[in-house]
Amino acid sequence: MLGTIRKVADGLISLSAAIGALGLVAETGIILVDVIGRAFGSPLFGSQDLITMTMVILVFGGMALCDRNGGHISVDLLERKFPSAVNRVIDITAALLGALIFGFIAWSVWDSAQLSVMLNLSTNLLGLPKAWFQWALCAFAALTALGMMLRALELIVSGRDIRKEWTQS
Amino acid sequence: MSASAIGLTGIVALLILLMLRIPVAFAMFLVGFLGIWQLNGWNAAMSLLSSETFTLASNPELVVVPLFILMGNVASHTGMSRQLYDAAYAAIGQVRGGLASATVIGCGGFAALSGSSVASALTMGKVSLAQMDRFNYNPRLSTGCVAAGGTLGILIPPSTGFVIYAILTEQSIGRLFLAGVLPGILLLTAFVTTITLICWLRPEYGPGGPSTTFAEKTQAMVRALPILLTIMLTIGGIYAGFFSPVEASGVGAGIAILYGVVTRRLDLKTFWNACQDSIVTTATVMLILIAAHLVNPFLALSHIPSAVGDFLNAMDLGVTGTLLVILAIYLVLGCFLEGFAMLVLTLPIFFPVILDLGIDPIWFGVLAVLTLEMGLISPPVGINVFIVKSVAPNVDLGEIFRGVLPFWTAMVVTLILLVAFPQISLFLPDTMIN
Amino acid sequence: EELKFASFTPPFHTINASVIEQLNEDLSAATDGELTVRGYHGGELGAGPVEQYVRAVQGAADMVWGLPGYTSSQFGKTMIVEMPNAIPLDTPGYEALWAAYEDHLKSEFPATKPLALWTSEPNIFIMKDAVIRQPSDLEGLKVRVAGSTAAKVAEALGATPVQMPINQVYNALQTGLIDGVITGGSTLADFRLDEVANSYTLGANLGRLAFYTVMGQGAYDALSDEHKAAIDEAAGMALSKSAEEGWYATSDAAIEAAREAGDNTFVDLSEEEAQAFEDAVADVVDAYVSDVNGEDALAAMRGE
Numbered sequence: 001m002l003g004t005i006r007k008v009a010d011g012l013i014s015l016s017a018a019i020g021a022l023g024l025v026a027e028t029g030i031i032l033v034d035v036i037g038r039a040f041g042s043p044l045f046g047s048q049d050l051i052t053m054t055m056v057i058l059v060f061g062g063m064a065l066c067d068r069n070g071g072h073i074s075v076d077l078l079e080r081k082f083p084s085a086v087n088r089v090i091d092i093t094a095a096l097l098g099a100l101i102f103g104f105i106a107w108s109v110w111d112s113a114q115l116s117v118m119l120n121l122s123t124n125l126l127g128l129p130k131a132w133f134q135w136a137l138c139a140f141a142a143l144t145a146l147g148m149m150l151r152a153l154e155l156i157v158s159g160r161d162i163r164k165e166w167t168q169s
Numbered sequence: 170m171s172a173s174a175i176g177l178t179g180i181v182a183l184l185i186l187l188m189l190r191i192p193v194a195f196a197m198f199l200v201g202f203l204g205i206w207q208l209n210g211w212n213a214a215m216s217l218l219s220s221e222t223f224t225l226a227s228n229p230e231l232v233v234v235p236l237f238i239l240m241g242n243v244a245s246h247t248g249m250s251r252q253l254y255d256a257a258y259a260a261i262g263q264v265r266g267g268l269a270s271a272t273v274i275g276c277g278g279f280a281a282l283s284g285s286s287v288a289s290a291l292t293m294g295k296v297s298l299a300q301m302d303r304f305n306y307n308p309r310l311s312t313g314c315v316a317a318g319g320t321l322g323i324l325i326p327p328s329t330g331f332v333i334y335a336i337l338t339e340q341s342i343g344r345l346f347l348a349g350v351l352p353g354i355l356l357l358t359a360f361v362t363t364i365t366l367i368c369w370l371r372p373e374y375g376p377g378g379p380s381t382t383f384a385e386k387t388q389a390m391v392r393a394l395p396i397l398l399t400i401m402l403t404i405g406g407i408y409a410g411f412f413s414p415v416e417a418s419g420v421g422a423g424i425a426i427l428y429g430v431v432t433r434r435l436d437l438k439t440f441w442n443a444c445q446d447s448i449v450t451t452a453t454v455m456l457i458l459i460a461a462h463l464v465n466p467f468l469a470l471s472h473i474p475s476a477v478g479d480f481l482n483a484m485d486l487g488v489t490g491t492l493l494v495i496l497a498i499y500l501v502l503g504c505f506l507e508g509f510a511m512l513v514l515t516l517p518i519f520f521p522v523i524l525d526l527g528i529d530p531i532w533f534g535v536l537a538v539l540t541l542e543m544g545l546i547s548p549p550v551g552i553n554v555f556i557v558k559s560v561a562p563n564v565d566l567g568e569i570f571r572g573v574l575p576f577w578t579a580m581v582v583t584l585i586l587l588v589a590f591p592q593i594s595l596f597l598p599d600t601m602i603n
Numbered sequence: 604e605e606l607k608f609a610s611f612t613p614p615f616h617t618i619n620a621s622v623i624e625q626l627n628e629d630l631s632a633a634t635d636g637e638l639t640v641r642g643y644h645g646g647e648l649g650a651g652p653v654e655q656y657v658r659a660v661q662g663a664a665d666m667v668w669g670l671p672g673y674t675s676s677q678f679g680k681t682m683i684v685e686m687p688n689a690i691p692l693d694t695p696g697y698e699a700l701w702a703a704y705e706d707h708l709k710s711e712f713p714a715t716k717p718l719a720l721w722t723s724e725p726n727i728f729i730m731k732d733a734v735i736r737q738p739s740d741l742e743g744l745k746v747r748v749a750g751s752t753a754a755k756v757a758e759a760l761g762a763t764p765v766q767m768p769i770n771q772v773y774n775a776l777q778t779g780l781i782d783g784v785i786t787g788g789s790t791l792a793d794f795r796l797d798e799v800a801n802s803y804t805l806g807a808n809l810g811r812l813a814f815y816t817v818m819g820q821g822a823y824d825a826l827s828d829e830h831k832a833a834i835d836e837a838a839g840m841a842l843s844k845s846a847e848e849g850w851y852a853t854s855d856a857a858i859e860a861a862r863e864a865g866d867n868t869f870v871d872l873s874e875e876e877a878q879a880f881e882d883a884v885a886d887v888v889d890a891y892v893s894d895v896n897g898e899d900a901l902a903a904m905r906g907e
């Protein structure tokens with residue numbers, strides 16, 4: 001059961017990361033087009049709008065994969081001094097706390113997106129609605145929260161630590 | 170409980186959470202959120218959580234984070250980093266610790282280019298750590314010198330540290346930049362001396378290689394031309410006014426990708442993997458930055474900074490005494506706070522005290538920025554150490570902090586020299602302006 | 604009770620004396636010190652100017668100040684006051700804004716109570732190594748702009764508009780990435796642009812920047828009737844006038860210092876020379892006003 005959920009979750013996490021990576025490619029392209037265009041007297045119209053909003057996608061697109069791969073940094077000075085049961089409790093607590101935090105991020109940004117709609121907020125030159133990017137952030141954050149909950153569940157039920165199954169390329 | 174008591178409780182709670190191995194970003198989110206909730210209500214906490222997250226995630230100046238990471242990743246995959254370190258090894262590899270010294274100098278150069286310590290530590294870490302590993306350098310030395318070298322970004326001009334100080338205190342940016350030059354060189358020299366001392370005491374930390382002939386040196390240098398050219402185009406483009414330091418990150422990544430495509434060392438799959446790695450590292454770094462920005466309003470609301478200011482005024486310590494106490498406070502605060510947040514919180518309180526005592530604001534700016542740099546590598550919340558950790562996941566954080574210690578000591582020595590001899594900071598601005 | 608005023612600029616900024624301390628004085632005087640205002644500077648209550656309005660609505664701070672230009676989509680009609688030629692150079696911006704507020708601008712400030720609306724001193728050309736005497740002098744030059752109408756204004760003058768955050772302008776001017784910026788003289792002091800710019804052109808009506816100070820409706824509603832009355836009394840024209848005069852004073856001092864520095868070129872346009880700039884951008888302004896259905900708002904601002 002958990003194994004099936006893990007497969008679905010990994011699919012979603014990969015999708016999220018792929019969107020983030022596309023954002024990164026786009027970001028590089030936008031800056032290059034802007035810089036080269038400007039040298040010839042025609043900079044990319046609205047480049048600043050595109051740069052800032054693409055940032056949101058590429059920063060949060062990678063959040064779920066970051067947690068899945070154990071990318072979050074903790075102070076490991078005392079890790080070896082703690083008994084392994086303590087370390088396990090800490091790992092589970094940290095995963096649940098992370099899920100709670102990302103859940104709150106999604107919730108608070110969702111509230112703000114409603115306000116953005118009410119205030120008609122959009123970027124200055126291209127008029128891209130701010131709420132679109134807040135909703136995207138919410139979706140990425142919610143996925144990250146779910147991923148963390150699944151990770152905690154795996155640690156509780158089977159002791160499987162998905163983060164250790166990943167090796168850096 | 171008074172606001173200050175809540176603030177202190179928050180700091181202690183943060184320390185305990187960190188020691189319990191709660192991820193740094195999570196611990197700061199939790200303490201910041203609960204603290205704001207206590208001091209300014211639920212709506213304020215939710216509002217700041219959402220607005221700080223979105224503001225940081227859409228900050229155009231932070232675009233250097235993902236793009237310099239991408240540049241570093243592509244440079245590793247296409248062999249550019251390898252060629253660069255082969256050249257450095259051929260040139261000074263026979264000297265013990267030579268590669269580490271070269272890396273620190275590279276950090277200084279990159280810092281001069283980007284103005285950002287985060288970008289320096291990330292890019293130099295990506296480019297150099299695996300390479301020093303290849304030549305059997307001890308990870309304690311290699312990660313330590315990248316974490317410390319990266320901090321040069323806010324001292325060596327153009328420096329974001331000075332720009333923020335100048336705008337907060339109405340000082341001249343030009344004078345501050347000039348004032349940072351000699352201290353920057355002094356600190357760089359102190360770092361290289363530190364490396365030399367470490368490798369003299371512990372030769373196995375940075376083993377010397379075989380000596381090379383002139384022909385071998387030339388050959389290695391020629392092979393490193395692509396990356397040297399990339400670096401020169403990126404730096405040159407900034408000074409020629411073709412692009413801003415922020416845009417340089419995109420240009421640098423673009424050139425590295427172009428090189429990979431032309432030499433066919435970068436196929437689509439490798440490129441895609443480099444992009445994925447880059448956004449994962451970006452996520453790590455950005456989440457810490459966002460969390461640090463949530464702790465900032467919490468401490469502001471706790472009024473701890475102004476309580477410290479009142480205390481300082483009441484103590485009446487004279488010029489040197491006050492200066493030393495302020496620097497000591499910066500060193501302690503630096504252990505918990507992100508550097509720029511620290512300037513924003515404390516300068517409004519300390520700066521009038523400095524002016525009252527007749528302390529030169531430019532000189533104080535250099536001292537403040539140097540202590541801020543030290544905060545970037547001071548445990549437990551050393552942002553630069555976390556950044557190096559994010560590009561060297563296999564090295565323990567404790568190992569990096571231990572590696573940083575000698576460099577931190579070198580900074581203390583530099584700080585003492587700068588306090589004792591104000592002319593090191595003031596000579597250039599006084600002679601070159603007015 | 605202490606109200607929290609969030610500012611994204613340093614404590615030495617003009618806003619502090621002209622608005623925050625002014626409010627604090629007025630409110631404490633009216634309530635025997637029961638109601639005070641405390642400034643949180645430099646983004647202590649949240650970084651950057653973009654989210655300021657939202658912070659007031661959501662209650663991250665009780666009061667905030669900000670620029671409609673950072674979220675121009677919310678402030679379509681308010682932004683008219685920023686346009687070249689919208690109001691004469693010697694008409695105070697705050698008078699124009701309040702004249703139009705009740706009938707035309709109020710709907711752009713939902714969920715808050717505006718305490719002050721004002722404008723900066725008129726925009727000038729702040730250039731490096733380029734002297735501007737007529738629109739054709741801008742041909743091909745790169746000029747930093749903030750919003751979309753400013754970009755169209757720059758284009759109408761023949762310049763290439765470049766979008767960048769104001770805090771990057773110093774470096775960009777220094778390296779020659781941009782040749783200049785069209786903005787108010789107070790930025791010379793606020794962002795130290797006087798150190799890198801060396802040519803200034805004054806006298807054309809190139810518009811100005813608009814500002815607001817608002818109090819969150821929630822924070823206002825939570826006050827006692829007596830305190831509400833004190834706020835009502837402090838808010839409005841007098842506070843706005845204090846703010847605008849503060850901006851003018853900062854700008855005048857900075858421009859005076861730049862003139863005295865001696866190594867700068869100053870071009871003070873005659874009425875005829877200024878007219879050439881105003882003619883060049885007239886279409887852009889008309890198009891904007893009709894785009895936001897702002898003919899009536901503009902007429903109100905002009906006192907017509």
Ligand code: NA
Binds near residue numbers: 282283323325326328
């Ligand atoms: Na620098």
Ligand code: NA
Binds near residue numbers: 504506546549550552
């Ligand atoms: Na620190």
